[in-house]
Every structure is written in C-alpha cells, then in structure tokens.
Amino acid sequence: MSVGGPIGVFDSGFGGLTILKQFKAALPDYNFLYFGDNARTPYGNRSFENVYDLTLKGVRFLFGLGCPLVILACNTASAKALRSIQQNDLEHLAPSNRVLGVVRPTTEAIGEYTRNNQVGILATKGTVSSESYLIEIHKFFPDINVVQEACPIWVSLVENGELENDGTDYFVERHLSRLFTKNLEIDTVVLACTHFPLLMSTIKKYLPGKVKVLDQGALVSDRLADYLKRHPEIEMRLERGGQIQFLTTEKSENFDHHAKIFYGHGIQSEQIHLDH
Numbered sequence: 001m002s003v004g005g006p007i008g009v010f011d012s013g014f015g016g017l018t019i020l021k022q023f024k025a026a027l028p029d030y031n032f033l034y035f036g037d038n039a040r041t042p043y044g045n046r047s048f049e050n051v052y053d054l055t056l057k058g059v060r061f062l063f064g065l066g067c068p069l070v071i072l073a074c075n076t077a078s079a080k081a082l083r084s085i086q087q088n089d090l091e092h093l094a095p096s097n098r099v100l101g102v103v104r105p106t107t108e109a110i111g112e113y114t115r116n117n118q119v120g121i122l123a124t125k126g127t128v129s130s131e132s133y134l135i136e137i138h139k140f141f142p143d144i145n146v147v148q149e150a151c152p153i154w155v156s157l158v159e160n161g162e163l164e165n166d167g168t169d170y171f172v173e174r175h176l177s178r179l180f181t182k183n184l185e186i187d188t189v190v191l192a193c194t195h196f197p198l199l200m201s202t203i204k205k206y207l208p209g210k211v212k213v214l215d216q217g218a219l220v221s222d223r224l225a226d227y228l229k230r231h232p233e234i235e236m237r238l239e240r241g242g243q244i245q246f247l248t249t250e251k252s253e254n255f256d257h258h259a260k261i262f263y264g265h266g267i268q269s270e271q272i273h274l275d276h
Contacts, residue, residue: 004066004067004068004237004238004239005031005033005065005066005067005068005237005238005239006030006031006032006033006066006067006238006239006243006245007023007027007030007031007032007033007067007069007070007071007238008032008033008035008059008062008063008065008067008069008070008071009023009032009033009034009035009070009071009073010035010037010055010058010059010062010070010071010072010073010074010077011034011035011036011037011072011073011074011077011194012036012037012038012040012041012042012043012044012054012074012076012077013036013037013038013041013042013159014036014038014041014159014195014255014258014259014261014262015073015074015155015158015193015194015195015262016034016036016073016074016194017034017036017194017259017262017263018194018195018197018198018217018262018263019071019073019102019194019216019217019220019221020032020034020073020244020263021217021262021263021264022217022218022220022221023071023220023221023224024244025221026221026222026224026225027221027224027225027228028242029240029241029242030238030239030240030242031238031239031240031241031242031243031244031245032243032244032245033062033065033067033244033245033247034244034245034246034247035058035061035062035247035248035272036246036247036248036249036250036255036269037054037058037248037249037274038248038249038250038254038255039248039249039250040054040249042076042124042155043055043074043076043077043080043126044076044124044125044126044127044152044155045124045125045126045152046076046126048080048081048130051076051077051080051081051126052080052081052084052085054077054081055072055074055077055080055081055082055085056081056085056089057274058077058274059072059085059089059093059099060093061272061274063093063094063097067097068096068097068098068234068237068238069097069098069099069100069234069237069238070097070098070099070100071099071100071101071102071220071224072099072100072101072102073102073194073220074102074194075102075103075123075124075127075132075192075193075194075216076124076126076127076130077101078101078102078103078104078132079101079103079126079127079130079132079133080126080130080132082099082100082101082103085099086099096233098231098234100224100227102194102216102220103132103133103136103192104136105219105220105222105223105224106133106190106192106214106216106219106220107133107136107137107139107140108140108223109214109219109222109223110137110140110141110144110188110190110214111140111141111144113188113212113214114144114187114188114212115187115188116185116187117141117143117144117145118144118145118183118185118186118187118188119137119144119145119146119147119186119187119188119189119190120146120147120148120149120179120180120182120183120186120188120189120190121133121134121146121147121148121149121189121190121192122148122149122151122154122175122176122179122189122190122191122192122193122196123148123149123150123151123192123193124150124151124152124155124193125150125152127150127192127193128148128149128150129150133146133148133190133192134146134148145183147179147182147183147186148179149175149176149178149179149182151171151175151193151196153171154171154172154175154193154195154196154199155193155195157171157199158195158196158198158199158261158262159195159258159261161261163198163199163201163202163261164201164202168199168202169202169205169206172199172202172203172205172206173206176203176206176207177206180208186211187210187211187212188211188212188213188214189203189207189211189212189213189214190213190214190216191203191213191214191215191216192216194216194217195262197215197216197217198261198262200213200215244267245270246259246267246268246269246270247269247270247271247272248269248270248271248272249271249272249273249274250271251271252268252269252270252271255269255271256268256269
C-alpha cells in the first residue's frame, strides 16, 4: 500500500496545539497536519448536532488532504461527535481510514493513577454535560467514583494570555473549591480540556498536596504511540519526515499570534475556508 499522508490533528481552535506538541515529542519522525476551526470556536457551548456537523466537516477536509488517521484533539468534539463519525460516517467516507479522540485514551489510563478510586474532572460545560468521561471511566473502571466541574471561564483566561494574575487565581481557586466540595476524597484530577494544562502552575497552588493532576497530552500521546504499534495497517500509510503544517479557518496572522501561547514557539499557518 502506498504512503497516504500525515497524521491529521483537528481542534476547534488553539487548545489542540498542546496535544500536538506532545505528539511531536513522542513521535518526532512523523508528519502532522494541524487544522484549527478558529472561525467557529468555541465548540464547548454548541449543541451535539452542531458540534457533530462541524467536526465531520473537519474530518472530511483532512481526509481529502490525504490524512489516513485523524485525531480529534478537542474534548468537546471527542465527546459529542466521535462516536457518531466512527459508527455512521467512516464507512462511506473512507473505510480504511481511522478517527480517534482524546477522551477514551485519557480514561483508559485513570486506573494507573488513582489510589482510592476518587477522581475529579475539570472540563468545559459541553464536555461535562455530555457525561463522556463518566461513561468511559465506568466502562474501564466501574468502581471509580467520578465528579465533574465545568470551568468555562478558564478557556477565555488562557486564550487571552491571563495565565498568572489575581483574577486567574480567583477563578481557578473557585472552581477547584467547588470540585472538592462535591467530594473531599478526590486523589486524582484530570484536566479534560486542552487549554487547561497552561494553567497548571496556578492549579497546583490550590490543590491539596496529595492530589495528582493529569496532563492529558502526555496520556494521549503515549496511547497514540501504542496504537500505531498495534495497527501497522495504519502506521504503514503515514508519512515520515518530521514536518508539521498548520491550517486555520481564521486569519493566519491572528492564529499565529495566539498559537505561540499553546505551542511554545512561533508558527506559520495558512488560512483555509470551509463551507458553512
């Protein structure tokens, strides 16, 4: 079989760049194509139907550019659209291609970290309302008790570069207090939004010392490397060369300016247009 193309990484905006950074560290030889639908971000408060429609357009676009494997590096898209795309659309879109998300590989790893089976989830409103983390964790670990806290303001704080100041401390402390009010025994907290790792230093200030906080990017990149080992029929279709291309639905200069916050250094993107 001929080489197909890069690994596609789809996100509603910038947050998936934190996942891509981890992918690149774990799999430096592979080519990646990042596509951020920034013109329609955020996805977190959109309906299931709307998120599904937008995500499907993104997947179709990346397939059209030759990506044999697409990762939904967005918790909202993974929670609201992945299953439908896998079950209803993949067969007629590109049956030999694959679409994966970030929820399942994160939940598969939870049992390796919690000591007392008490887990907290910090996420957007959309991810929390989908209950995807509750459902997936209970599939793998039915004895784990999961509580959730929606932190919608955290996304705005990150995207505006407000990572460390009094206002950020206030909102981080408030949501963590709410989470632990629901369950004082939590020993493991999952940052179930790709923006939230950028608030890690502030989050750690307000977590009890015994609590572990999990960076989703590291978990998902480990699982992706394992997936490629177990699925040579996909791995053999991936381009190598260590190259990364960045595409966005907003103006490239705006994307490039904000992307540095998430990716750690400057990038150059290209603006593309999808049908609305």
